[in-house]
Amino acid sequence: MKYSLQDSSITLAEELPDQDLFPLIAEHTTDDILPMQNESSEGYMPLRAWLQSEWQQYKGIEVDVNQILLTTGNEQGMELLTRVYVDQGDTVLVENPTSPSILELLRMRGATIIPIDADAQGVLLHALEEFINTTSPKFLFVTPNFTNPTGVIWSLERRAQVLDLCRRRHVLIVEDDTYGDLYFDEAMDPVSFSTRYPSLFRLDGGQKVGGQVLYLGSFNKTVAPELRTGWVIGKRKLIELMCAEMPLGDCQSSALNQRILYQLLVSTTFDWRNHIALVRREYNIRLELMKKLLNQPVWRGARYDLPLGGMFIWIQLPEGLRSEALLKCSIPKGVDFCLGALCCVDKGDGFDRIRLNFTQPRRGELIQGMQLISEAVSEFTARS
Numbered sequence: 207m208k209y210s211l212q213d214s215s216i217t218l219a220e221e222l223p224d225q226d227l228f229p230l231i232a233e234h235t236t237d238d239i240l241p242m243q244n245e246s247s248e249g250y251m252p253l254r255a256w257l258q259s260e261w262q263q264y265k266g267i268e269v270d271v272n273q274i275l276l277t278t279g280n281e282q283g284m285e286l287l288t289r290v291y292v293d294q295g296d297t298v299l300v301e302n303p304t305s306p307s308i309l310e311l312l313r314m315r316g317a318t319i320i321p322i323d324a325d326a327q328g329v330l331l332h333a334l335e336e337f338i339n340t341t342s343p344k345f346l347f348v349t350p351n352f353t354n355p356t357g358v359i360w361s362l363e364r365r366a367q368v369l370d371l372c373r374r375r376h377v378l379i380v381e382d383d384t385y386g387d388l389y390f391d392e393a394m395d396p397v398s399f400s401t402r403y404p405s406l407f408r409l410d411g412g413q414k415v416g417g418q419v420l421y422l423g424s425f426n427k428t429v430a431p432e433l434r435t436g437w438v439i440g441k442r443k444l445i446e447l448m449c450a451e452m453p454l455g456d457c458q459s460s461a462l463n464q465r466i467l468y469q470l471l472v473s474t475t476f477d478w479r480n481h482i483a484l485v486r487r488e489y490n491i492r493l494e495l496m497k498k499l500l501n502q503p504v505w506r507g508a509r510y511d512l513p514l515g516g517m518f519i520w521i522q523l524p525e526g527l528r529s530e531a532l533l534k535c536s537i538p539k540g541v542d543f544c545l546g547a548l549c550c551v552d553k554g555d556g557f558d559r560i561r562l563n564f565t566q567p568r569r570g571e572l573i574q575g576m577q578l579i580s581e582a583v584s585e586f587t588a589r590s
């Protein structure tokens with residue numbers, strides 16, 4: 207199901223931030239980064255130490271620096287994990303729906319992917335328990351903060367229940383926190399957010415108890431997408447195994463990028479917390495705009511919940527309208543979006559759903575793009 211958007215200029219299909227909101231890195235860094243030997247496969251030590259202290263300060267978690275592995279982003283974190291953990295035919299449990307790129311990666315690895323459906327609180331416990339009982343899963347993959355595509359943020363209770371179940375049944379949880387810093391409630395600072403919505407990793411006790419959760423984090427959506435840097439935090443033994451896989455792929459993620467990113471983060475002219483606050487405010491404005499655009503009569507009959515953060519709105523189309531037909535009609539008009547089916551484990555699902563990204567397109571593009579999609583919707587609804 208690939209469509210090319212040759213003539214169009216607006217896409218609401220991506221998983222990207224707005225590049226224009228990001229710092230001009232050269233303004234905050236120096237060019238005297240010395241020629242260097244390759245870093246260790248774990249990555250540039252000062253950046254790992256920075257993450258360690260950041261986690262303690264803002265996320266209330268103590269980790270050993272040796273539990274941190276730098277990657278090119280969460281996708282590479284998953285890639286390394288699957289190389290260590292997943293052989294052809296192995297079962298993995300996946301919060302459903304989820305990110306198309308993560309599904310693609312697991313499919314390429316030959317995994318048997320079992321969907322665990324979710325409601326507004328998180329994955330459904332009874333479904334999780336059933337599949338833990340009937341399969342021997344290698345791990346459970348979840349995105350508790352602003353799941354791609356639904357935007358759901360799990361309740362504290364569900365987080366604790368899922369962790370408890372997986373602990374009792376010795377199932378590793380892979381917690382992908384790609385969108386965790388992109389919450390829109392301005393009353394919350396990072397400390398109050400991570401207290402109200404603690405990561406599963408934190409609930410698991412981090413370094414002190416821990417071991418049940420592997421945490422994937424990324425700067426790619428928040429600070430410097432072009433430097434492609436993320437990190438993995440987990441049990442030392444697992445980190446060592448993943449690290450050993452690095453040379454089989456790209457040897458290591460870019461040491462130069464890691465150094466530049468570190469310079470940016472510690473620069474006196476760049477405050478990364480203020481920067482993320484600015485990004486959050488702008489995305490919230492775009493979400494409000496989307497709310498108005500979706501209030502137009504043509505969208506009557508569509509169902510969706512507005513997310514409290516993240517990058518997407520997950521929409522169930524008005525009755526009888528199929529997402530693939532809508533996309534075919536939208537592309538010649540000059541706009542595209544992500545088909546719901548691409549986010550679902552079972553490809554037959556999601557045919558009546560679409561995912562709209564509201565962070566990459568600028569405000570004017572959202573207005574124009576939604577106008578075009580609305581025209582396409584009305585062509586179908588006029589016919590029926």
Ligand SMILES: Cc1ncc(COP(=O)(O)O)c(C=O)c1O
Nearest residue numbers: 221279280281305354384424426
């Ligand atoms: C849930 C999820 N995980 C991972 C990724 C990839 O993250 P990164 O850009 O850090 O590789 C995405 C989207 O880009 C995503 O939605």
